[in-house]
Amino acid sequence: MVGAGEEPVPEPVGRPPTELPSPERPAVATAPESRFRAWLGSPLALIPLILVLVVAAVLLIASGFRYFGPSFWSADYNFVPGSPNQSIWGIGVFVTGTAITAGLALVLATVLSLALSISIVVYLPSTPSRILTILTNLLAGIPSVVYGIWGFVILAPYFGLTLEPSLRDAIGWIPGFGGPESAIGPHGILLAVFLLTIMIIPLTTALMREAMRSVPNDLVEAGLALGATRWEVARRVRMRSARLGIGSAILLGFGRAVGESVAVAMVIGAETKLPVSLYSASTTMASFIFYQLDSAFFYPDLLQFLVEIALVLLGIALAVNLVAQRLTTAEIATSTTVGAAGAPEGAR
Amino acid sequence: MHSSGRMRRRLLFDRVIGWALLLAFVVVLFPLFDMLYWIGANALPTMSWGTLTENQVGTGGGLYPMIQGTFVIIAIATAIAAALGVLAAFYTTEYAPAPIARIARIAGNLLAGVPAIVLGYFGYFLLVLYTGWGFTALGAAVTMAFFMIPYIYRTTDIALTSVPRTQREAALAIGSRRHQYLARIAFRIALPTILTGIFFAMALGLGEAAPILYTAGFSSTPITNLMQPTGTLAVAIWQFYDFPATYGHFLALAFQAAFLSIMIVLGLNVAVQLLSDRYRRRLRGLYQ
Numbered sequence A: 001m002v003g004a005g006e007e008p009v010p011e012p013v014g015r016p017p018t019e020l021p022s023p024e025r026p027a028v029a030t031a032p033e034s035r036f037r038a039w040l041g042s043p044l045a046l047i048p049l050i051l052v053l054v055v056a057a058v059l060l061i062a063s064g065f066r067y068f069g070p071s072f073w074s075a076d077y078n079f080v081p082g083s084p085n086q087s088i089w090g091i092g093v094f095v096t097g098t099a100i101t102a103g104l105a106l107v108l109a110t111v112l113s114l115a116l117s118i119s120i121v122v123y124l125p126s127t128p129s130r131i132l133t134i135l136t137n138l139l140a141g142i143p144s145v146v147y148g149i150w151g152f153v154i155l156a157p158y159f160g161l162t163l164e165p166s167l168r169d170a171i172g173w174i175p176g177f178g179g180p181e182s183a184i185g186p187h188g189i190l191l192a193v194f195l196l197t198i199m200i201i202p203l204t205t206a207l208m209r210e211a212m213r214s215v216p217n218d219l220v221e222a223g224l225a226l227g228a229t230r231w232e233v234a235r236r237v238r239m240r241s242a243r244l245g246i247g248s249a250i251l252l253g254f255g256r257a258v259g260e261s262v263a264v265a266m267v268i269g270a271e272t273k274l275p276v277s278l279y280s281a282s283t284t285m286a287s288f289i290f291y292q293l294d295s296a297f298f299y300p301d302l303l304q305f306l307v308e309i310a311l312v313l314l315g316i317a318l319a320v321n322l323v324a325q326r327l328t329t330a331e332i333a334t335s336t337t338v339g340a341a342g343a344p345e346g347a348r
Numbered sequence B: 001m002h003s004s005g006r007m008r009r010r011l012l013f014d015r016v017i018g019w020a021l022l023l024a025f026v027v028v029l030f031p032l033f034d035m036l037y038w039i040g041a042n043a044l045p046t047m048s049w050g051t052l053t054e055n056q057v058g059t060g061g062g063l064y065p066m067i068q069g070t071f072v073i074i075a076i077a078t079a080i081a082a083a084l085g086v087l088a089a090f091y092t093t094e095y096a097p098a099p100i101a102r103i104a105r106i107a108g109n110l111l112a113g114v115p116a117i118v119l120g121y122f123g124y125f126l127l128v129l130y131t132g133w134g135f136t137a138l139g140a141a142v143t144m145a146f147f148m149i150p151y152i153y154r155t156t157d158i159a160l161t162s163v164p165r166t167q168r169e170a171a172l173a174i175g176s177r178r179h180q181y182l183a184r185i186a187f188r189i190a191l192p193t194i195l196t197g198i199f200f201a202m203a204l205g206l207g208e209a210a211p212i213l214y215t216a217g218f219s220s221t222p223i224t225n226l227m228q229p230t231g232t233l234a235v236a237i238w239q240f241y242d243f244p245a246t247y248g249h250f251l252a253l254a255f256q257a258a259f260l261s262i263m264i265v266l267g268l269n270v271a272v273q274l275l276s277d278r279y280r281r282r283l284r285g286l287y288q
Helices: A035-040 A043-063 A092-123 A126-141 A144-171 A189-213 A217-225 A230-241 A243-259 A262-267 A285-296 A300-338 B004-046 B049-053 B064-095 B098-113 B116-130 B137-161 B165-173 B178-207 B210-216 B233-240 B245-287
Strands: none
Touching (some): A043 B064, A043 B098, A092 A189, A092 A230, A092 A243, A126 B004, A126 B178, A144 B233, A144 B245, A189 A243, A189 A262, A217 A230, A230 B004, A243 A285, A243 B098, A262 B233, A300 B098, A300 B116, B004 B245, B064 B233, B064 B245, B098 B137, B165 B178, B178 B233, B210 B233
């Protein structure tokens, strides 16, 4: 079939016939000498996966976290070019900006993604759901700079002149939506939150969709057989049974939102003070690194500060990812003990 | 029937929710179409053949250097990332002892979670400052490869492990070595999925300015070798987007670059769909 017309392979000898090879633990222990094999089977291929962590460790040791200390977490940041003694290095402002933008975007994206994935998995017939899946995936392919320029040129005037003043008038009593009028401008947290929400939805939706799809069919059918409506089954069987997968999707979405630099840098306004409302200009850790790196070329102390922000950012991203991975492996473990047929689909 | 009123209410609620959930699609897809519309409306009127073939001069000209830079960097990055990603997946699915394979998969997922800007920073530190190269296309390609590897690695890994077990058993039973099974059977069956992964990674890489801006720098003339600053479309948008209105044409250039990026990404999507359809058709016989 496939091997037709290729040179005959030598007979393997001495393999016990009862031992079936499995993908996890290959039973065939023969080691033919071949350049091909050396390449295919080389653990060296794993090096890139490890190298990034090694670079991080080297940077960590080399940088020595010079600014690390009680004041490192404070909201005082003041960089005076050329005079290191007057500069104050606190990352509180950036952490706050990241927490607010990523946190709010995550809440919105979670609600929307749940609605989208329930629609796709439970309600829609297959053709519309395929088309809508393709369209939401298209959002994932759009470059983040394109989101940025769209936000900067098209959305910013609308946010600053129309949406934000009317939000302030209408629901100003909600904390964050009030505040001084001076905070209102085209660029700020609200616009960044909007962009981030749209940007992470394809990821969270894809992951939630797969999690809900891989809920064992017997559970769903049992629910329907008991007379539950589709919504009740979606709510009490699918969502409950896929809760770990949903949790991991939320975490991975958070990781993506925290790490997004370019689009946020273009719309958030680069303000290094604490925000007074959701309309204020602000900065996030990732976007700060992005637009400060070229000035850091000339100022070693600023470069040092950026290393430390990058390492904090890396730490957050890795921690979020590890937890998300623990959740999905836990889910695979429970769904296989429940008696699911086959492993859940691999999601990107 | 006493319960029919309640049942009717539950069924009604079910239908209402079904329609209400569709609102989420409006919320999500409106921005998509709005964005495509405005990018097109701002880019197309000012575009001509010159956009694709001319150098940028002052506030005018075309985007040829950035198109060239984008393709050069992505081509090299894809070559590196595809080779390493696929080999790493070969190793983990077929050769690695179970604990090492587990760690490798975790590491792959972790690498996918590293923010692009952090990778860009590491690239800047290692390939710009430490090596003393300065801003180069090669440094950007290597940094971009690191960004792409985890996606290629994970899709290849999933594709290889989901090759039907019987294929492997049949291959080994007729005396194939594992490398022969991998290269001649598993790889061919998994190829459509692997290609999807590679194209997906390319599309992601194309749009990411963060790893490139501080490794390739920027240039508005075409490059003649890999060791010089290089312009790319993604970075061009970042360079041109916020000039005051008096420099109107800069904004036009930014929109043109955005339009071209979207077109390339769409092209990649269509290409991968066609390619994998063709392979699937050719491979269909294998599964019977």
